[in-house]
Amino acid sequence: MTDSLADPHLRAPGSPTGAGGAPRDIVILGSTGSIGTQAVDVVLKNPDRFRVTALSAAGGRPQLLAEQARRLGVRTVAVSREETVGQLREALRAEYAGDTGGTAGQLPEILAGPDAATELAASPCHTVLNGITGSIGLAPTLAALKAGRTLALANKESLIVGGPLVKAVAEPGQIVPVDSEHSALFQALLGGTRGEVRKLLVTASGGPFRGRSRAELADVTPQDALAHPTWEMGPVITINSATLVNKGLEVIEAHLLYDIPFERIQVVVHPQSAVHSMVEFTDGSTLAQCGPPDMRLPIALGLGWPERVPQAGPVFSWTEAMSWDFYPLDEEAFPSVPLAAHVGSLGGTAPAVFNAANEECVEAFLAGRLPFTGIVDTVAAVVEEHGSPRGTGLTLGDVLDAETWARQRAREMAARSQETAEARA
Known part of the structure; x- marks a missing residue:
């Protein structure tokens, strides 16, 4: 066991993928959501590195789930909403019927119900990517850890609501964070030992309302709040980014992942979302992890750790002029971050x-x-x-x-x- 759930100095359990080795078996939970669809894209572009054995989703997008299952050649698909099984089965039959290389006998097994994703999380594989949104991801997180799987964690809520439960079962090197901010911290922490860390600096785009006072936020509409200036995400996460609740949750997550006290975790507003987070060390050095705002980068690192996946996402054009800005957080307009730190300390x-x-x-x-x-x-x-x-x-x-x-x-x-x-x- 370890106090630091995500220690980058520890290699993830199991053998690395790559040259000459067999592809790493992956289970993707929440495959039809934002994280899941981008993870599927990473896998499809790297068939020599990754092989998906199972997919799970809520069930609201059966056609997409069926297409993913066929393209990835998975053995099992799962939906949490049992009433969608009929639609999924029809979608699978139609998808596989249109595949000249497939037959009805190759249709994947279907699991259904609220525990289906948890069952998949414990199934034989190397890495489980938990891309489920919400605290319903806690049971799958615990199941994956107890089964000894490497957990590529994008479901921050499961760690936040069940921190002590997760810490009780996670082994050293078993969790690799997929949130862009925590992946950035994970990488920057390689620059020193935990005892040399002075502060974690978690960056925030500021959302669509950066610079507005609390009074100016009173008449904000859902349409306004869903217009995030940098990232394309689901509606809940997008609203959380507008209120900065998402950043408050990330502060709690950083505390749990890296065992750094709340008073040494600071949120910095960075509108360009190019610097994903930073680590300040005791000698005065600050290391930043940078990259275009594209979730395929941290997803690929989570799936491939301790190796990096070449060409996982876009890169900056260093032949063009650009500038990056940083601002202090306005805690009066966005009180969610200090509230979250208070909650985390409780x-x-x-x-x-x-x-x-x-x-x-x-x-x-x-x-x-x-x-x-x-x-x-x-x-x-x-x-x-x-x-x-x-x-x-x-x-x-x-x-x-x-x-x-x-x-x-x-x-x-x-x-x-x-x-x-x-x-x-």
């Missing part, structure tokens, strides 16, 4: 409450039931009502119970906020 079930309440508030905002500034205000109110956690032990049941309570309270508070706003109108 520990226990507090991070689960923070994350679950936020997911409910984002849904309410997208549905027009909560103003933009009401997202973090409501989350803060739910966290305050939850209070400090009692005791030192944490179980999966504790996390699930805390999430259920937090979701209910967030819905109630959002509804009350809407009623108040309508009454004033």
